[in-house]
Structure formats: C-alpha cells, structure tokens
Amino acid sequence: MKLSKLYEDAPGKKVLMSGNEAFARGIFEAGVRFSANYPGTPLSEVGDRLKYLSDTSQNFTFDYALNEKVALESCIGASWAGVRSVVMFKHLGLNVAADPLHTFPYSGVNGGMLILCGGDPGILSSTNAQDNRLYSLHTKIPIIEPATVQECKDFIKEGLRISELFQIPIYLHVTTRLCHSNGIVELGEIKTPKKKGQFKKNPDRYVNTLGRALKNQKAYFKKISNIAQNPKVFNLFNNVKSAYSSKQENNKDIDINDANIGIMTSGICFGYVIQACHKLDINPPILKLGLIFPVNRSEICNFANEFNLDKILVVEELEPFIETFSKRVFCNFCDVKRELEIHGKEFLPNTGELSTDLVMKFFSHFFKIKNEYLLEELEMKENALQEIIPGLPIRQPTFCPGCxxxxxxxxxxxxxxxxxxxxxxxxxxxxxxxxxxxxxxxxxxxxxxxxxxxxxxxxxxxxxxxxxxxxxxxxxxxxxxxxxxxxxxxxxxxxxxxxxxxxxxxxxxxxxxxxxxxxxxxxELIKRYGKATDIHTxxxxxxxxxxxxxxxxxxxxxxxxxxxxxxxxxxxxxxxxxxxxxxxxxxxxxxQRRFKKQKKEKAQRKKTETYYTISESCVKCNDCIDQFGCPAINAKIKQKSSDNEEQDFEDLEYYIDETMCIPDICNGACRQVCKNQMILKTMINPHLEDCNLENRD
Ligand code: SF4
Ligand code: SF4
CATH class of the missing domain: 3.40.50.970 (Thiamin diphosphate (ThDP)-binding fold, Pyr/PP domains)
Structure with a gap:
C-alpha cells in the first residue's frame, strides 16, 4: 500500500494491508516515539515503513541500527527516558541481543517497550528455525502472539499498555506467514507521542550489581507472576473461539462433540485450525492463545472444565511449547482434569511450517469425520506430489543480472x-x-x-x-x-x-x-522521504x-x-x-534503480543507448552460461523453417535478454568472458529515425 496511506488519520476506516504494515500502523497509533531495527526476513518491511514515518514526522525517530544488540539497547534507553519504544528483528537477531535481554528486565521499563521478533519456522530465509518462545524459560519476558493481521496492529497497542502497566518489556512473537499475509484492518485513534523524555536517576533500579541484581530479579519475577494470575490480562489476549464464528458470544454454537475434544493453538496456526475444522465439518471449542507466556493456570483449567474436555489437541509450530506447559498445568494444578489427554507433537512435525492439510490429518485421528473422502483426496495429493517433485527441474538461485x-x-x-x-x-x-x-x-x-x-x-x-x-x-x-x-x-x-x-x-x-x-x-545516496528526521547520520x-x-x-x-x-x-x-x-x-x-530514475529525468538529453548482443557467428561454446551465468544471457531453439526439419545443437541461438540486461551498470562484463568476441556492444541513438546504428563493434 502507498506509504502515506498507511499513516492516514481515519479511525474506523477499514484498509487492506499486510501483517508487517499492520505492525507499522500499530506503532504509529500507539504513540511510539523511538524504534530501531536491524533488517531481516520476515520483518524487514516494518523498518522500511517506519523509516518513511521517521523522515516525515517530528514526533517519531527510527534507526537502522548496526546490529540487533545495539537496536535493543537503543530502545531500552528510550524507554528508560520515559517514551514508548519498539525494537524489531528476525529470530536469529535475538541471539545477538541476548546479553542485555537477560538483564534489563530486572530494571524494568518506563515508557512501554516491545520486542517485535519474527520467526522463520520453514527456514525460508534463515540458517535455522530456532523457536524463540523458549527464551521465556530464562528471560521470563511475557510473550504475546497475534493470529490475524488486525491483531498485528492491536497487539502492538495492547502489548505497550501492559508493558507500561507492569513496567516490564513484552515480546511479540510472529512468524513469516502472518507478516506476509494480507487482511482487512480497522484503523484506530492515533496517540501523539511525548516529544522528549527525561531520565530519573535510581541506582538501586538501574545498576544491577551485588545485592541489587538479586533484589531486582525477585521484584521482576513477582511482576511476571502477577501477570500470570491476572484474569483481565488473560482475557485481553486469549479467547475461546468457534470455527464458525469469530465472535466469542456465539460460542453456544460450539459442538460438545462425543469425544469431548478441545483445541489449543496460537498465531498463524489458528488459521490452519479454522480451515481444517471447516473442511472436516467439525466445530470443537478452540482456545486461541494470544498471551502464550506466562501461563494463567486457573484460566487454562477453566477451559477444560467449561467444556468438560477429555482430550486437548495442541496445534503449534516447532517445539511443543504450549503442549508442555499445558501438560504441566493439567497434571499438577488442575484438580478436576488430572486425567485429561493432551496430544500434539506425536502427530505433528516439530520441523518446518504446519499447513491446513497437516492439521486435518491430525484431527482425523480423534474426530469422527463426516467427509472421509477429503482425507482420501489428501492422501492422493501427497502421493502425486511424491511422484512429481523428484522429476521437476531445480531452479538454481543466482546473482542478479549484471551483479x-x-x-x-x-x-x-x-x-x-x-x-x-x-x-x-x-x-x-x-x-x-x-x-x-x-x-x-x-x-x-x-x-x-x-x-x-x-x-x-x-x-x-x-x-x-x-x-x-x-x-x-x-x-x-x-x-x-x-x-x-x-x-x-x-x-x-x-x-x-x-x-x-x-x-x-x-x-x-x-x-x-x-x-x-x-x-x-x-x-548522498541515502533515500529520504522528508526532512523531519531527528537522526542526522x-x-x-x-x-x-x-x-x-x-x-x-x-x-x-x-x-x-x-x-x-x-x-x-x-x-x-x-x-x-x-x-x-x-x-x-x-x-x-x-x-540501476537510481540510474533508471535519473535517465527518465534526463531522457531528452541522453544521446545514445548501449546494448549488448550476441553475434550470429557465436560458436555456441556455452562459456557465457556455463562459467559466468548472468541470467540475462540465454539460449533458445531457433524457429524451424518447416515442421519436418530435425533440430539439433546447431539450432541453438544465444541471445541477451534486453529486459534483464543492465549494460550501463556492469559495462558489459560478459564480454570479458567470451573468448571468441561474440558479445558485441552496440550504441544506438534512439532519437534518430529508424534507430540507425551509430556505433557497433
Ligand atoms: S557468446 Fe561467446 S561465450 Fe557465449 S556461447 Fe557464444 S561464443 Fe561462447
Ligand atoms: S551486459 Fe552481460 S553481464 Fe551485463 S547484464 Fe547484460 S548480459 Fe549480464
């Protein structure tokens, strides 16, 4: 969407946007004063959108920090000075920021502070899939997780509110699919941030040495326990859903199925659960967790009691995080439901992303499925894919043309x-x-x-x-x-x-x-959308x-x-x-992007265009493809003069795709590779009629 539209002052308006745009909008609406990140998939676009806001607003500062540790520490500083701050990076960045992450929560926050972190369970653009929810075992930082694009915006605001209320940082967990999903978002009121902050000295709180660290640790753990026991916080982020209604009041529609089965899930998996329920025509009670740490034991027990559940199926990606704490709660703290069965990772993989198909198969073990044929279709689809995939040509990744x-x-x-x-x-x-x-x-x-x-x-x-x-x-x-x-x-x-x-x-x-x-x-190369930024780099x-x-x-x-x-x-x-x-x-x-823009502006003055082409005398040695591999160089089969004519290697024609080629940038780098000098430079004056060749070698 257009950047300026993202920051429109139009409460109540419904707008289509991506999860990442919704995060940026949430940061804007919540009156965040300072934000920093180190770019990384799946959250890079949030920073890019905030850069626009920073360049065009006097009330907001955004920084592309040198790394995630610096980004986190910058946001701690802003929060301690009393303004709201949000730091964002990909899951691996949390390892870089792990040092301050474990200590600063002891001192707490002043302005609300959120750590927005994007996981990549499918390892689509990372080197591992670590499940950052496990960080909560030693940092104790509360984790919230949105399940819809609307929640991406709303959880930023609610997370900051809870952060300020309990004076602790909040971790917002999200994964690739939701960041890149699109959904309708209702815009909210915009809170204007405090322009300047002020730091109030308090060594007992901020200097974590000797006895102070232990005292602060105890105080911090107490805050976490208060959050865990607070039913209002639980209900703010968590709710029971039906597959056929998004509204809680319609929960009377939920089937109390024969087997008394309920579902627990969070994040993007909630979408898979809803789709699977629709396809299988089942309507179990679904506890959609938005606050996944700390755990409110009595509220979790209430879910099982309210629907008299015998079994709970947990749908989550990667580690059995919700499953493990649920088992612990039901076995140790829930008097009525000690015998409750909890299933999850013995049916679902703990690697890669989940999908509606995987969730359907999981549910089919426990529910009486009316439309069995769907499961047969699923099986057939899987078998067909197993056969087709090995035969598909693999498209090698490569550098851009002219790189x-x-x-x-x-x-x-x-x-x-x-x-x-x-x-x-x-x-x-x-x-x-x-x-x-x-x-x-x-x-x-x-x-x-x-x-x-x-x-x-x-x-x-x-x-x-x-x-x-x-x-x-x-x-x-x-x-x-x-x-x-x-x-x-x-x-x-x-x-x-x-x-x-x-x-x-x-x-x-x-x-x-x-x-x-x-x-x-x-x-001079840095892109600026306006001159309002506070940062003079x-x-x-x-x-x-x-x-x-x-x-x-x-x-x-x-x-x-x-x-x-x-x-x-x-x-x-x-x-x-x-x-x-x-x-x-x-x-x-x-x-090339900059060059193209400049070229457009100066089009009238430009005398000649440069093209690189491959001569008809090319000896087809294939070196330019086989050893150099610029994707703008290709070979195609020449058009046959008649259908009876047989085709062989001689009919190959090498050519440079001018829509991909960027000769002004790479200076015809491929010419150095063709030992037969078959790659030719051609200068054309586009303003001459018939595009006469001006110069050709
Ligand atoms: S253009 Fe040059 S390098 Fe490429 S196939 Fe022809 S002769 Fe070989
Ligand atoms: S001039 Fe050659 S190397 Fe450069 S982009 Fe075109 S084909 Fe690729």
Missing amino acids: QYRTVFYALKNTTEKLKKKHGTEFIYSGDIGCYTLAEAYPYELLDWVVCMGAGIGIANGMAQILEENQKLIAYIGDSTFFHTGIQPLLNAIKNNIDLTILIFNNYWTAMTGHQEIIATPN NSLNLTAFLKNLGIKNLTITDAYNIEKLERIFEREMQKEGLKVILINEECALEK
Whole structure:
C-alpha cells in the first residue's frame, strides 16, 4: 500500500494491508516515539515503513541500527527516558541481543517497550528455525502472539499498555506467514507521542550489581507472576473461539462433540485450525492463545472444565511449547482434569511450517469425520506430489543480472583453479550472511559453510591456525555484516596475523533484505522521504576505516574488471599471513534503480543507448552460461523453417535478454568472458529515425 496511506488519520476506516504494515500502523497509533531495527526476513518491511514515518514526522525517530544488540539497547534507553519504544528483528537477531535481554528486565521499563521478533519456522530465509518462545524459560519476558493481521496492529497497542502497566518489556512473537499475509484492518485513534523524555536517576533500579541484581530479579519475577494470575490480562489476549464464528458470544454454537475434544493453538496456526475444522465439518471449542507466556493456570483449567474436555489437541509450530506447559498445568494444578489427554507433537512435525492439510490429518485421528473422502483426496495429493517433485527441474538461485559479485567469483574461481594446478593448494571458502552466499550455487560453487552473521571470518580465525600447508582459507563478508559482527573477528585475525585471505564486499547497502542504508552508505545516496528526521547520520568510509587498522596486505579494488581481479587474487593469495581485499562496488540492482530514475529525468538529453548482443557467428561454446551465468544471457531453439526439419545443437541461438540486461551498470562484463568476441556492444541513438546504428563493434 502507498506509504502515506498507511499513516492516514481515519479511525474506523477499514484498509487492506499486510501483517508487517499492520505492525507499522500499530506503532504509529500507539504513540511510539523511538524504534530501531536491524533488517531481516520476515520483518524487514516494518523498518522500511517506519523509516518513511521517521523522515516525515517530528514526533517519531527510527534507526537502522548496526546490529540487533545495539537496536535493543537503543530502545531500552528510550524507554528508560520515559517514551514508548519498539525494537524489531528476525529470530536469529535475538541471539545477538541476548546479553542485555537477560538483564534489563530486572530494571524494568518506563515508557512501554516491545520486542517485535519474527520467526522463520520453514527456514525460508534463515540458517535455522530456532523457536524463540523458549527464551521465556530464562528471560521470563511475557510473550504475546497475534493470529490475524488486525491483531498485528492491536497487539502492538495492547502489548505497550501492559508493558507500561507492569513496567516490564513484552515480546511479540510472529512468524513469516502472518507478516506476509494480507487482511482487512480497522484503523484506530492515533496517540501523539511525548516529544522528549527525561531520565530519573535510581541506582538501586538501574545498576544491577551485588545485592541489587538479586533484589531486582525477585521484584521482576513477582511482576511476571502477577501477570500470570491476572484474569483481565488473560482475557485481553486469549479467547475461546468457534470455527464458525469469530465472535466469542456465539460460542453456544460450539459442538460438545462425543469425544469431548478441545483445541489449543496460537498465531498463524489458528488459521490452519479454522480451515481444517471447516473442511472436516467439525466445530470443537478452540482456545486461541494470544498471551502464550506466562501461563494463567486457573484460566487454562477453566477451559477444560467449561467444556468438560477429555482430550486437548495442541496445534503449534516447532517445539511443543504450549503442549508442555499445558501438560504441566493439567497434571499438577488442575484438580478436576488430572486425567485429561493432551496430544500434539506425536502427530505433528516439530520441523518446518504446519499447513491446513497437516492439521486435518491430525484431527482425523480423534474426530469422527463426516467427509472421509477429503482425507482420501489428501492422501492422493501427497502421493502425486511424491511422484512429481523428484522429476521437476531445480531452479538454481543466482546473482542478479549484471551483479558485481559475478565477476568477482568468476575471477576467484579461475585463480584458485590455476593456483591449485600450480601448487596443489586446496582452497576452503568460509561464507557469511549476505547475497554472496549465492557463491555456493552453480556455476561457482565456492562456499564451504555458512553459519551466522560474522562467523565467516570468525571460524576462519581458528581453522587458519591449525590447517595443513596444502589448504588455504578464503573468508567473505559484506559491508553490512562486517559492521554487524565482523569487526571483532577481523581484529582478532589482525592480532594473530593468521594466514587468511578476506574478501570484503562494500556494496553500500544491506542489499539482501531490501537495500536498507548502513553506516557505509554514502550520505548522498541515502533515500529520504522528508526532512523531519531527528537522526542526522554520519557516513563512515570503509576504505579509510580499514586503512587505519594497520593491515599489512590491504588491497582496494572495484569489481567489474576480471583481468585486474585475477591479477590481485593471484598475487595476494600466494602471500603468507593476513590479506584483506576490499571490493568497492555498489549493488548493481540499487545502482540501476537510481540510474533508471535519473535517465527518465534526463531522457531528452541522453544521446545514445548501449546494448549488448550476441553475434550470429557465436560458436555456441556455452562459456557465457556455463562459467559466468548472468541470467540475462540465454539460449533458445531457433524457429524451424518447416515442421519436418530435425533440430539439433546447431539450432541453438544465444541471445541477451534486453529486459534483464543492465549494460550501463556492469559495462558489459560478459564480454570479458567470451573468448571468441561474440558479445558485441552496440550504441544506438534512439532519437534518430529508424534507430540507425551509430556505433557497433
Ligand atoms: S557468446 Fe561467446 S561465450 Fe557465449 S556461447 Fe557464444 S561464443 Fe561462447
Ligand atoms: S551486459 Fe552481460 S553481464 Fe551485463 S547484464 Fe547484460 S548480459 Fe549480464
């Protein structure tokens, strides 16, 4: 949706928006004064929308922080000074922020504070699927989880209210599917934030040392226990639902089925449960949990008692979190229902995302299903997929057309193969988080592991010190990851002068998550929607930064000259000790976007257009596809002159798809790859009639 529409002052208006837009809207309506994040799927878009708000409003400040720990700490600071704050990042970011996360709740909050964290159970865009709800076992921070797009907005507001009421932070748990779902949201009133905050000194509360920490811990645990026992808080977030009505008062419609079965669920799984109930034509009582930690024991017991349940089926993704605490509650604290059966993970997987189909199969074990044929269809569908999927062609992920990484990895592959032949050296490639993990894919296959942000240089630190002579390490890191958690491992490598080559890709953006600005983005390139922002950023020059670290072998280069890159790689990789190669080249995609915009503005003045084409004399060696792999280069079968004509390899025609090609950015990088000089540069003056060729080589 249009960014300005998201922040419209129109209470009661119903608007279609995504879960992430609803979070941003909730932050706006709740009068949040300060927000910070480090971008990461599935929540990157929330920050991008808040950046607009920050640029256009005097009452709100948003910061793309260097990493999640800094983002969380910034929000703690804002809250302690008395204003509302929301920090957001992906599930893995919570590990980075885990240090302050475990301590600051002892001191509590002043302005309401929310930690909005997006999980990725299907590992669609992450390196693991950790279930962050388990953090509550040691942090004790209450967890709320919306189940609909409307709740994405409403839970931000309610969460902040509860945070202020009990003076504790609240964790808002959400997963990819809901962030990216669309739904109708009713807009609410907009609360204007306090413009300035004030910090009131209180060492007993904020300086967690010696006896104070223990005292504060006890006080904090007491607050959590108060929340757990508060029926109003329970009813604010949790409610009993029927599959056929979203309104609680219609619960009289709920079937008290023969087997006396109830359902417990939360988040996006609530949607799967409702769909499964509709398809199977069952209507059990559903306890939809919005507050999933701490647990209100008596309210949970009431659910079982009210519907006289014998069994509860728990539907949740990943770990048996709700299932475990439910079992504990019913076995230990619920007098009437000690014999209650609770089922969940013995039927549902604890890896990957759930689906309506999986939930239907789970329910079918316990309910008498009227439309059995649906389950048979499900079985048939599964069998058909098992047969079809192995035969489907796999679409390899790859860099964008004209991407600056392609020439680097092409040159790196050539060089390492050459050095292997010459010296018998085996190269090992230590990856990190960023677009360059695509080096793993065909045709480069130059990646041996990827673990987490900053681990590329980190892991190499230890391995480089104990490797046999015939193995050499190369580590990659992008600029955003470098500033996130890459500086410390680099300093460690400098300290020990380990035998390691590090490639630092300076592309000026956090490109993989949608081109968010970073500290190394030149100020003149930063996108601004307005001038209202309170943050006046200073850009840091990565080249100057590295030069000041005293690295003995530091080489600075650009990315599109393959011959130059090969020369540098060959020279540096034969040296002993630490070698750092900084590749300064802006992300091609972002540069192209800007270029296109500028071109539109200056269209009248532009004299010529550059195109790259493949000559008809192409010898079809396939090097441009097989070794370079720019997706703009393709081969197709020539049109046959007659149906009887047989087709063979000779009928292949290589071409460059001009809708994908970005010649002004990559300068025709592929020409360096075609040893037969079959990739031609053509300059056309579009203003001349008939588009006469002006220059062609
Ligand atoms: S364009 Fe060049 S590299 Fe590509 S197939 Fe033709 S001759 Fe080979
Ligand atoms: S000029 Fe060549 S390398 Fe550049 S985008 Fe076009 S096809 Fe790809």
